[in-house]
């Protein structure tokens with residue numbers, strides 16, 4: 090029995106039928122939280138509770154403790170209709186290209202700031218809390234994303250944002266998906282110690298890491314990894330992921346500043362890793378799987394590096 094087995098709407102039309110109003114969203118949240126029956130978080134009573142505030146608040150009929158179906162989720166104390174959050178989470182989590190703030194603004198009829206804020210709150214949930222490391226046979230490479238920073242002159246990649254990526258090469262019997270889980274991170278450079286730090290947080294020691302002949306990768310062999318240099322052209326899984334990421338950044342978001350790049354990396358990686366389990370993605374984004382604090386709009390735009398929201402890496 091897994092959450093993945095709960096039926097999930099396959100199209101946006103089906104989705105609209107399932108969640109026509111806030112009551113339907115609340116019923117869904119209630120069932121996600123208490124799949125068997127209500128359990129009072131204070132006294133453990135399983136008697137049917139009283140529903141208050143149009144079902145938003147729940148009062149235990151034994152001890153009077155009050156709780157809410159949205160407690161601990163990104164939806165808690167929101168002034169937006171739940172149907173809007175549900176729809177945004179559905180777009181973010183299940184559509185292959187995701188959705189931009191501009192598209193969401195038009196779609197929901199909100200202000201741009203509201204749409205932007207919603208997306209970033211939902212994005213904050215796209216970091217897996219347990220963050221397990223990928224393993225086995227891994228392709229690793231770096232890429233340069235975006236346009237050069239203003240004020241920096243130079244050729245080629247100078248001034249662009251560097252992103253490191255690692256992806257599992259699945260054994261032949263699971264070839265239908267070709268590649269396994271993905272990890273990506275924005276890094277300041279492609280030096281040996283940066284690559285080792287990324288490998289240590291993303292890949293289990295003992296794994297076989299394939300890279301091109303950039304000498305920075307040689308250091309991996311000294312840190313518990315099997316490292317093999319291969320022709321750059323054969324790293325097709327990680328190259329395809331980088332290509333898809335850049336297409337998405339340009340096509341859906343029309344470019345992203347380096348300051349926010351890690352958040353978009355997280356979203357891309359999240360969707361890649363859950364492309365076959367949209368239900369789990371939807372629940373995680375809404376915060377039904379774990380309590381994750383989202384960034385505030387002010388935090389996102391804090392001046393300087395102090396006090397601002399730091400996007401955790403996926």
Ligand SMILES: [Zn+2]
Pocket residue numbers: 129130131132133134149150151152153154
């Ligand atoms: Zn109680």
